[in-house]
Amino acid sequence: MPRATGADAGFRRSDRSQSPTPRTGRGRRARGVLGRLTHLLLPPACSGCGCALPAEIEYLCPGCRTRLRPPAHPRCFRCHAPRGTGLPAERPCPECEDWPPILEGARAACVMAPPAGSLVHALKYGGWRELAPTMAEGMVRALGPIDLPADAIVAPVPTTRARLRARGFNQAEELSRAVAHSLDRVHLNPLRREGESGTQVALHRHERRANVERAFRPAERSGSKVAGRYIVLVDDVLTTGATACAAAATLGAMGAAKVTLLTFARALPDEDGG
Ligand SMILES: [Zn+2]
Ligand SMILES: [Zn+2]
Numbered sequence: 424m425p426r427a428t429g430a431d432a433g434f435r436r437s438d439r440s441q442s443p444t445p446r447t448g449r450g451r452r453a454r455g456v457l458g459r460l461t462h463l464l465l466p467p468a469c470s471g472c473g474c475a476l477p478a479e480i481e482y483l484c485p486g487c488r489t490r491l492r493p494p495a496h497p498r499c500f501r502c503h504a505p506r507g508t509g510l511p512a513e514r515p516c517p518e519c520e521d522w523p524p525i526l527e528g529a530r531a532a533c534v535m536a537p538p539a540g541s542l543v544h545a546l547k548y549g550g551w552r553e554l555a556p557t558m559a560e561g562m563v564r565a566l567g568p569i570d571l572p573a574d575a576i577v578a579p580v581p582t583t584r585a586r587l588r589a590r591g592f593n594q595a596e597e598l599s600r601a602v603a604h605s606l607d608r609v610h611l612n613p614l615r616r617e618g619e620s621g622t623q624v625a626l627h628r629h630e631r632r633a634n635v636e637r638a639f640r641p642a643e644r645s646g647s648k649v650a651g652r653y654i655v656l657v658d659d660v661l662t663t664g665a666t667a668c669a670a671a672a673t674l675g676a677m678g679a680a681k682v683t684l685l686t687f688a689r690a691l692p693d694e695d696g697g
Contacts, residue, residue, distance in 0.1 A: 471538030
C-alpha cells in the first residue's frame with residue numbers, strides 16, 4: 424500500500440526539487456540524490472509555472488495561486504458548470520441533467536485552465552504527493568458552508584490495481600485523505616475498480632460512460648459502513664462525470680444516503696474528452 428500523505432504530513436522543504444521524479448523504487452532513490460544536488464544548485468520551482476520560488480513560499484507561486492479560477496458565474500446550482508450568460512436559468516443543465524439522483528452535486532476548486540493542469544499532472548504523473556494538501560485547501564473552500572453531518576465519509580474514486588501498481592499511489596486518494604483531514608471526517612475506501620478497456624482520454628461521452636458503467640464494485644465489508652451516510656466522493660478532475668456517476672451509483676446501491684463529488688479541477692463544458 425502507498426504511504427498515506429495527509430495534511431498532517433506537512434510540507435518538507437527537502438522534498439522539493441526542480442523536476443518531479445516518479446516515486447517508484449529506483450525513481451525515489453534517484454530523486455533523493457538528485458533532489459539534494461539540485462537543491463544545492465537551483466532554487467525550488469513553482470509547480471504551476473516553473474518560476475523560481477522565494478525561500479518562504481512552498482510549491483505554488485502567488486501568481487499561479489491567483490490564476491486558479493473557480494467555475495465562473497452564472498453556473499449550474501447542482502454541478503457548478505459555468506452556464507454562460509445566454510442560457511436561460513430554467514433550461515436543464517446539459518452537464519448534469521442525466522446524472523443519477525444519488526449524485527446530488529459537484530464542486531471543484533478551479534476550472535481546468537492553466538496552471539491547474541500542471542498541478543494535476545505533477546501529482547498524478549510526477550508523483551508530487553506533497554502537493555495534495557495544497558490542492559485540497561482549494562477543494563475544501565469550494566465545498567463551501569454545506570451542512571455536512573458528523574458521520575459523513577470522505578472517499579476517493581478508486582483506480583485499478585494495474586494503475587496502482589504502475590504509479591504506486593492513487594492521486595484521488597492523496598487528495599481525499601487531505602480533504603478528510605481538513606474536514607475532520609472519516610476517510611474510507613468503499614469501492615474497488617475493475618480494469619477498463621483502454622484509456623478514457625480519447626473516448627467520447629457515451630463510450631466513456633459504457634466503459635465505466637460496470638467498473639466499480641463494493642470493497643469487502645464496506646457496505647455497512649456506507650449505509651445511510653453522506654459521501655464526499657473525491658477525484659482529481661471532473662470531465663464528463665461518467666466516472667463519478669458510475670461510482671455514485673455503486674455507492675447508492677450500497678445504501679449511501681447521498682453523494683457530492685469534490686474535485687480539484689473541472690473541465691470546461693466545451694472541453695469534453697479529458
Ligand atoms: Zn507559478
Ligand atoms: Zn449542472
